[in-house]
Amino acid sequence: MFRVTSLANMPEQQLNRWIKRVALLVFVVFIAFVAFYAADRFRMPAPTIAERELATLEQAVRDDPADIASRGQLADLYLASERYDDAIAQYTEILATGKQDKAALVSRARALELKGDLPAAATDYGKVVEMAKSGEMANVDPVLELSYYGLGSIALTQGKSQEAIEHLLAALAIKRTDADAMNLLGAAYVQAGQAEKAIEPLRQAVEFVPFGWDEPYQHLSDAYKATGAPEMGDWAAAMAMLRADPAAAEARLRSLVDGKAGTEARIGLGLLLETRGDTAGAADWYQKALDRDGANESALLGLSRVTDGVAAHPSIGPASPATSPEGSN
Numbered sequence: 336m337f338r339v340t341s342l343a344n345m346p347e348q349q350l351n352r353w354i355k356r357v358a359l360l361v362f363v364v365f366i367a368f369v370a371f372y373a374a375d376r377f378r379m380p381a382p383t384i385a386e387r388e389l390a391t392l393e394q395a396v397r398d399d400p401a402d403i404a405s406r407g408q409l410a411d412l413y414l415a416s417e418r419y420d421d422a423i424a425q426y427t428e429i430l431a432t433g434k435q436d437k438a439a440l441v442s443r444a445r446a447l448e449l450k451g452d453l454p455a456a457a458t459d460y461g462k463v464v465e466m467a468k469s470g471e472m473a474n475v476d477p478v479l480e481l482s483y484y485g486l487g488s489i490a491l492t493q494g495k496s497q498e499a500i501e502h503l504l505a506a507l508a509i510k511r512t513d514a515d516a517m518n519l520l521g522a523a524y525v526q527a528g529q530a531e532k533a534i535e536p537l538r539q540a541v542e543f544v545p546f547g548w549d550e551p552y553q554h555l556s557d558a559y560k561a562t563g564a565p566e567m568g569d570w571a572a573a574m575a576m577l578r579a580d581p582a583a584a585e586a587r588l589r590s591l592v593d594g595k596a597g598t599e600a601r602i603g604l605g606l607l608l609e610t611r612g613d614t615a616g617a618a619d620w621y622q623k624a625l626d627r628d629g630a631n632e633s634a635l636l637g638l639s640r641v642t643d644g645v646a647a648h649p650s651i652g653p654a655s656p657a658t659s660p661e662g663s664n
Contacts, residue, residue, distance in 0.1 A: 389409070396409055406428060410422045410426050414442065419449055419450040420450070422442075422446040426443035440463050440466075441463050441485070444456045444457075444459035453492065456485065461482075461486065474508070474509060484513065484515070484519075487500075487501075487516070496527035497527055500527065504520065507520065507536075515540075517539050518536075521537035521540065521555065524558070531558075533554065541574070556568045559571055569591060581607060589604065592604070598624050598627045598634070601621070602620070605618075605620035605621040605624065608620060609637065614641040618641045618642055621635075622634075622638060
């Protein structure tokens with residue numbers, strides 16, 4: 336027969352051991368249940384479209400290393416994913432075939448630039464310029480324009496302002512609507528101590544992209560202050576802070592509406608209210624700007640947008656300009 340010991344008759348030390356064993360058993364069972372439940376419920380996240388496309392292209396290149404089209408798409412996807420070393424390796428493989436030299440060089444230059452290897456990037460951009468500058472379509476060649484822009488950007492970063500100016504002027508000679516080249520050209524003029532020359536390209540840049548792009552306004556503020564126009568400098572500085580601190584920017588613009596920068600300040604307030612969806616308020620400020628300058632194109636354009644019931648024009652939104660190499664330059 337089995338002998339069953341009553342818990343009541345157990346010695347206290349033995350009873351404590353039993354209690355600890357039962358507690359441990361309960362804990363183990365609980366952990367096992369949680370693990371089972373989690374394993375049953377967990378599902379690996381499905382790969383994104385970009386991940387699937389990347390895997391497809393990688394497999395295509397493995398299957399056919401001579402497939403230049405797939406390799407180029409793979410390199411571009413690596414570049415967009417900020418996998419710069421992988422992108423550079425793929426562009427280098429393409430260049431080894433002797434095909435698509437200009438496109439592969441300018442793309443590798445961009446990857447090198449973003450990686451921070453500016454000397455190597457400048458070398459690749461320079462090769463494209465040498466290949467394309469004497470071509471029949473050089474005056475409209477977007478790859479050549481992008482290479483001049485890249486050289487200008489690198490030169491400006493390296494403090495070579497005069498060299499930057501030359502490259503950026505060459506880029507704008509090909510694409511006169513490149514707002515990013517205008518911005519960098521203005522910055523280069525300021526850096527070179529030629530602030531008076533910076534104002535025109537910077538004003539053109541902000542006319543193309545009047546809101547949501549702070550950098551040219553800051554350069555413009557520096558240029559105006561360097562040329563003895565402090566109120567215009569204050570206006571540009573207020574526009575530069577419009578996204579980061581709209582309340583402070585609005586107060587600063589309101590303080591300028593009756594001064595030398597009054598027209599610009601009124602247009603700035605119109606832009607601010609337009610982006611908030613306050614079309615009536617925006618229309619009022621645009622009209623006040625026209626009361627001072629009846630032919631002002633920015634005020635006329637703004638007023639036409641809001642009186643047509645458009646809350647925000649596509650060019651006026653919190654997006655960075657789409658004319659640079661980061662966009663659709």
